[in-house]
Amino acid sequence: MKNLKGVALLGQSGGPTSVINASAAGVFLEALKHPELITGVYGAVHGIKGVLNEEFYDIGKEDLTELERLKNTPASMIGSVRYKLKDPAVDDTDYKRIVEVFKKYNIRYFFYNGGNDSMDTANKISKFLHDSNWDCNVIGVPKTIDNDLNITDHCPGYGSAAKYVATTLMELYHDATVYDTPQVTIVEIMGRNAGWLTAAGALAMAEGQGPDLLYLPEEVFDYDKFFKSVKNLIDNKGKAIIAVSEGVKDAEGKYIPEHFTDMHKDAFGHAQLGGTAQILAEQVKKQFGVKVRAIEFSLMQRCAAHLASKVDVREAFNAGKKAVREAIKGTTDKMVAFKRVSNNPYKINYILIPLEKVANTEQTVPKNWIKPNNLGMTQEFLDYARPLIQGDDKASLEDGLPRFAKLKLIRVKKI
Amino acid sequence: MKNLKGVALLGQSGGPTSVINASAAGVFLEALKHPELITGVYGAVHGIKGVLNEEFYDIGKEDLTELERLKNTPASMIGSVRYKLKDPAVDDTDYKRIVEVFKKYNIRYFFYNGGNDSMDTANKISKFLHDSNWDCNVIGVPKTIDNDLNITDHCPGYGSAAKYVATTLMELYHDATVYDTPQVTIVEIMGRNAGWLTAAGALAMAEGQGPDLLYLPEEVFDYDKFFKSVKNLIDNKGKAIIAVSEGVKDAEGKYIPEHFTDMHKDAFGHAQLGGTAQILAEQVKKQFGVKVRAIEFSLMQRCAAHLASKVDVREAFNAGKKAVREAIKGTTDKMVAFKRVSNNPYKINYILIPLEKVANTEQTVPKNWIKPNNLGMTQEFLDYARPLIQGDDKASLEDGLPRFAKLKLIRVKKI
Numbered sequence: 167m168k169n170l171k172g173v174a175l176l177g178q179s180g181g182p183t184s185v186i187n188a189s190a191a192g193v194f195l196e197a198l199k200h201p202e203l204i205t206g207v208y209g210a211v212h213g214i215k216g217v218l219n220e221e222f223y224d225i226g227k228e229d230l231t232e233l234e235r236l237k238n239t240p241a242s243m244i245g246s247v248r249y250k251l252k253d254p255a256v257d258d259t260d261y262k263r264i265v266e267v268f269k270k271y272n273i274r275y276f277f278y279n280g281g282n283d284s285m286d287t288a289n290k291i292s293k294f295l296h297d298s299n300w301d302c303n304v305i306g307v308p309k310t311i312d313n314d315l316n317i318t319d320h321c322p323g324y325g326s327a328a329k330y331v332a333t334t335l336m337e338l339y340h341d342a343t344v345y346d347t348p349q350v351t352i353v354e355i356m357g358r359n360a361g362w363l364t365a366a367g368a369l370a371m372a373e374g375q376g377p378d379l380l381y382l383p384e385e386v387f388d389y390d391k392f393f394k395s396v397k398n399l400i401d402n403k404g405k406a407i408i409a410v411s412e413g414v415k416d417a418e419g420k421y422i423p424e425h426f427t428d429m430h431k432d433a434f435g436h437a438q439l440g441g442t443a444q445i446l447a448e449q450v451k452k453q454f455g456v457k458v459r460a461i462e463f464s465l466m467q468r469c470a471a472h473l474a475s476k477v478d479v480r481e482a483f484n485a486g487k488k489a490v491r492e493a494i495k496g497t498t499d500k501m502v503a504f505k506r507v508s509n510n511p512y513k514i515n516y517i518l519i520p521l522e523k524v525a526n527t528e529q530t531v532p533k534n535w536i537k538p539n540n541l542g543m544t545q546e547f548l549d550y551a552r553p554l555i556q557g558d559d560k561a562s563l564e565d566g567l568p569r570f571a572k573l574k575l576i577r578v579k580k581i
Numbered sequence: 582m583k584n585l586k587g588v589a590l591l592g593q594s595g596g597p598t599s600v601i602n603a604s605a606a607g608v609f610l611e612a613l614k615h616p617e618l619i620t621g622v623y624g625a626v627h628g629i630k631g632v633l634n635e636e637f638y639d640i641g642k643e644d645l646t647e648l649e650r651l652k653n654t655p656a657s658m659i660g661s662v663r664y665k666l667k668d669p670a671v672d673d674t675d676y677k678r679i680v681e682v683f684k685k686y687n688i689r690y691f692f693y694n695g696g697n698d699s700m701d702t703a704n705k706i707s708k709f710l711h712d713s714n715w716d717c718n719v720i721g722v723p724k725t726i727d728n729d730l731n732i733t734d735h736c737p738g739y740g741s742a743a744k745y746v747a748t749t750l751m752e753l754y755h756d757a758t759v760y761d762t763p764q765v766t767i768v769e770i771m772g773r774n775a776g777w778l779t780a781a782g783a784l785a786m787a788e789g790q791g792p793d794l795l796y797l798p799e800e801v802f803d804y805d806k807f808f809k810s811v812k813n814l815i816d817n818k819g820k821a822i823i824a825v826s827e828g829v830k831d832a833e834g835k836y837i838p839e840h841f842t843d844m845h846k847d848a849f850g851h852a853q854l855g856g857t858a859q860i861l862a863e864q865v866k867k868q869f870g871v872k873v874r875a876i877e878f879s880l881m882q883r884c885a886a887h888l889a890s891k892v893d894v895r896e897a898f899n900a901g902k903k904a905v906r907e908a909i910k911g912t913t914d915k916m917v918a919f920k921r922v923s924n925n926p927y928k929i930n931y932i933l934i935p936l937e938k939v940a941n942t943e944q945t946v947p948k949n950w951i952k953p954n955n956l957g958m959t960q961e962f963l964d965y966a967r968p969l970i971q972g973d974d975k976a977s978l979e980d981g982l983p984r985f986a987k988l989k990l991i992r993v994k995k996i
Contacts, residue, residue: 182756212761241755248760332982333887340656340985341597341884345663346627351880373982461879465766469756472748473887475981555981566890566970567747567788570755 167301168496171203172274176225177210177217179280179287180248182241183323184330184471185482186279186309187571190243191236192486193277193307194225203494204275208578213247213280214287217267218260222578235571237479238561240471243573251287254294261294268295270581274302275493277486281310281321285501286525292499305489306501306521309482311468313362316527317519318503322485323468325478325554328366330470331355331463332555335370335377335409338461343405348456350396350406354443355463358413359383360530363467367409368543369551378406379540383413384531387422395540396450412442422446472568476557481514488516512553582716583911586618587689591640592625592632594695594702595663597656598738599745599886600897601694601724602986605658606651607901608692608722609640618909619690623993628662628695629702632682633675637993650986652894653976655886658988666702669709676709683710685996689717690908694901696725696736700916701940707914720904721916721936724897726883728777731942732934733918737900738883740893740969743781745885746770746878747970750785750792750824753876758820763871765811765821769858770878773828774798775945778882782824783958784966793821794955798828799946802837810955811865827857837861887983891972896929903931927968 174197178186190209197207209223210216223244225233236243254261267273278288285306292304308315311327335353342351355364361382370376378399381387399406415421423441447460485502492500500518507513535547543551561568589612593601605624612622624638625631638659640648651658669676682688693703700721707719723730726742750768757766770779776797785791793814796802814821830836838856862875900917907915915933922928950962976983 178759182759215761239755240752242759243755245761246759329981334881334885336982336985337655337884337886338880340654340658341880344593344597344657344661346630346660369980369982373980375985459880461881462877464876465753465756465874466749466876466881469752470749471752552980556978557981558978563971563973565784565788565967566744566972567751567784570751570790 167303167498169203170274170301170303171205172272173206173208174204174275174277174490175208175210175222175273176244176277176279177213178242178244178246179213179278179284180246180310181468182246183309183311183468184240184326184474185322185478186241187236187239187243188479188482189279189307189309189322189486191233192483193490194233195230196487196490198226200490200494205272209244212245213249214251215247215249216245217264220267220580222271224576224578227576228573232571232573235561235569237483238471238474238559238568239570240469243571250283251290254290258294261291264291265295265298265300268300268302276302276304277307277489277493278304279307279309281312282315282524282526282528285521289499289521289525292521303493303496303498305493305497306524307485307489308501308503311363312357312360314360314528314530316524316529319506319514320504320554322478322482324362325475326473327363327467328369328551329475329555330467330473331363331366332369333473334463335367336373336375339370339375339407342407342459346404348400348404349459350400350408350447350450350456351459351461352408352410352443352447352450353377353461353463354412355409356467357383357411359528361411362531364409364411365531365543365547366551368547369555371542372548376407377409379408380542381408381410381414381540382531382536383411383415384533384536387414387416389416393450393453397454400454400456410442410446414442472560474559475555476559477512477554479559484516492518509549509553582718582913584618585689585716585718586620587687588621588623589619589690589692589905590623590625590637590688591659591692591694592628593657593659593661594628594693594699595661595725596883597661598724598726598883599655599741599889600737600893602651602654602656602658603894603897604694604722604724604737604901606648607898608905609648610645611902611905613641615905615909620687624659627660628664629666630662630664631660632679635682635995637686639991639993642991643988647986647988650976650984652898653886653889653974653983654985655884658986665698666705669705673709676706679706680710680713680715683715683717691717691719692722692904692908693719694722694724696727697730697939697941697943700936704914704936704940707936718908718911718913719936720908720912721939722900722904723916723918726778727772727775729775729943729945731939731944734921734929735919735969737893737897739777740890741888742778742882743784743966744890744970745882745888746778746781747784748888749878750782751788751790754785754790754822757822757874761819763815763819764874765815765823765862765865765871766874766876767823767825767858767862767865768792768876768878769827770824771882772798772826774943776826777946779824779826780946780958780962781966783962784970786957787963791822792824794823795957796823796825796829796955797946797951798826798830799948799951802829802831804831808868812869815869815871825857825861829857887975889974890970891974892927892969894974899931907933924964924968
């Protein structure tokens with residue numbers, strides 16, 4: 167719908183990344199440039215929950231220099247959420263409330279920044295708004311370190327997390343090989359079903375300073391084969407560095423920690439994982455009696471903004487900007503996506519894909535990009551991933567520490 | 582002893598840091614400048630073990646540009662060791678062997694880079710060489726992220742590790758506060774008996790983006806008080822971020838994991854720790870039913886060279902350089918140390934202190950620098966620590982990843 171006049175609202179959803187705020191900066195700074203159509207720029211306090219509770223930040227009251235600093239500030243400055251809207255066919259209470267709030271605050275542009283669950287949320291909201299005769303252009307802005315969104319070449323957040331994984335594995339390689347005694351280091355990397363982030367370990371491997379083995383959830387985890395590989399490394403090199411995705415499953419479809427602990431489910435029905443590296447390390451110690459280290463990259467891999475990729479920051483920012491530009495032109499029900507034109511020189515086009523095509527789908531690593539016997543990734547993967555980790559872009563230092571954005575976060579008065 | 586002519590040998594010992602190789606660069610590059618006295622520059626393969634095994638790298642065969650790159654390459658490029666020499670009064674086999682090897686290879690300058698155990702080793706070796714009538718100038722170069730060496734104002738390695746701790750806690754602060762649901766994040770930081778590194782969390786606190794509570798091993802860990810503090814934070818803020826040293830002990834003198842696992846001892850008789858954060862997080866979850874995260878900074882805190890402090894890199898390099906300059910002037914049995922002249926502007930002098938004064942001693946955090954109720958550190962600590970984390974100095978990027986030093990590591994032919 168063209169020439170809509172009203173408030174532009176951004177919500178952030180799901181797990182943070184180093185650059186989700188860069189996308190927010192893109193949305194906010196671009197939206198503030200169009201006062202002829204956009205009468206107010208709001209940030210939803212904790213995503214869709216902020217909408218339901220009529221809680222918004224008035225971004226128009228922020229300093230532009232601080233909004234610029236969002237580019238290098240990790241996590242979700244306006245708050246994120248893990249709240250799954252029900253299927254409107256079953257229970258449309260939340261949707262009715264959202265329409266009510268959108269009307270009350272004259273919200274005519276809605277940007278939702280998140281992963282596949284969030285794109286599903288945005289899609290459902292958009293349909294309900296349409297059925298309720300409330301004109302509002304809805305655009306999704308992708309983000310996820312998991313890099314598992316459909317159709318788009320890659321996702322904002324992935325490049326920086328991949329750079330963290332590869333850089334840190336290179337540093338650990340140096341640390342884990344200083345003694346002349348046998349040592350097995352097992353590093354656990356995020357990724358429930360998609361192994362993109364663990365695959366980034368191959369970038370360190372390619373420098374000759376990375377892990378020996380990579381275990382992605384795309385392949386069945388075979389305990390016997392794993393212990394055999396580790397034993398070979400101990401016997402031949404005295405050292406083994408192994409990167410394993412938190413989401414690897416054995417032939418019975420069980421996660422490694424499932425053998426040991428009851429699993430709890432989060433609001434989306436996903437299993438809450440953890441402990442994969444630790445359990446494997448304990449088993450290795452038991453079997454081979456060598457020194458072991460279990461390391462989890464934990465939240466650091468998704469919030470280490472000091473190690474963000476310049477390409478990633480730029481693309482995340484541009485994705486937010488593009489969303490606003492498209493919305494004011496009348497585009498709706500789309501997600502901003504990347505289409506790769508070439509690897510060298512690296513070039514992408516910003517494109518739009520229907521929200522429903524990304525909603526609740528998952529793009530895993532192509533199996534033919536994974537080398538046999540957990541020996542890493544093919545050249546195709548390296549060519550794909552390398553452009554995404556290029557360059558540095560981080561907050562300036564103050565007192566030797568990053569000067570992150572400081573927003574006033576002034577609430578919009580409830581009507 | 583002045584005008585000694587012979588080989589200069591460097592050994593690295595103990596746990597790596599981000600800048601131990603910067604000290605090596607200082608020793609090597611300076612030693613190569615004095616061919617009139619120093620006839621060869623060797624690196625011991627795995628510290629004192631390399632001496633016992635007659636295994637040395639011939640540093641004279643390396644490219645100078647690669648030796649320069651050591652400044653920004655983490656861990657111990659020539660290999661480290663955790664091997665404790667026996668008391669020579671009980672068993673002098675190793676010492677006799679060392680004298681034999683020093684004579685055989687005409688080693689006249691011995692530099693040992695390590696912590697207090699290593700200074701003890703250097704001191705004992707020096708005494709034995711003297712008693713064996715082998716003239717050799719022995720200088721210690723300090724390193725330890727633990728910052729626990731006596732007399733010196735601080736230790737190379739601490740500033741970079743402190744910068745990692747403070748920066749990462751700031752990033753985690755952003756990540757751990759994005760949801761509107763209660764969450765307790767417990768971060769475990771290295772430090773067996775000295776809490777210097779955990780104290781660095783106060784630098785993040787001072788930015789208003791850090792942990793709520795710090796637990797240092799200098800103070801008795803009180804379970805009841807801990808749970809009460811956590812409950813207060815959950816009730817009042819919904820969030821708690823807690824930095825805890827791996828070495829905290831309760832009133833009975835027991836480490837937290839001691840309640841749960843048998844403890845193993847390493848070669849120096851130190852307890853091998855780990856799991857403190859995890860155990861506390863599990864207990865918090867049990868008692869308060871909130872979402873918890875246990876995070877270990879693990880090896881990353883000591884090898885994240887991409888986040889090294891410029892001041893630390895410079896001082897580590899200069900300490901190595903100073904060691905060589907002093908040794909060729911005839912100084913022996915000393916460790917290079919720092920004496921602070923002023924905080925603002927930050928200025929230190931490089932001084933020399935007797936090895937025996939640092940050997941096996943431990944400098945813990947002054948108790949009057951620790952705020953009551955685990956609320957952080959005093960202004961005195963901040964004034965002390967802040968200069969040490971200033972500036973960035975890291976490896977240049979190649980393919981988006983750090984280009985670390987690549988040494989040829991050519992062995993000296995055994996005589």
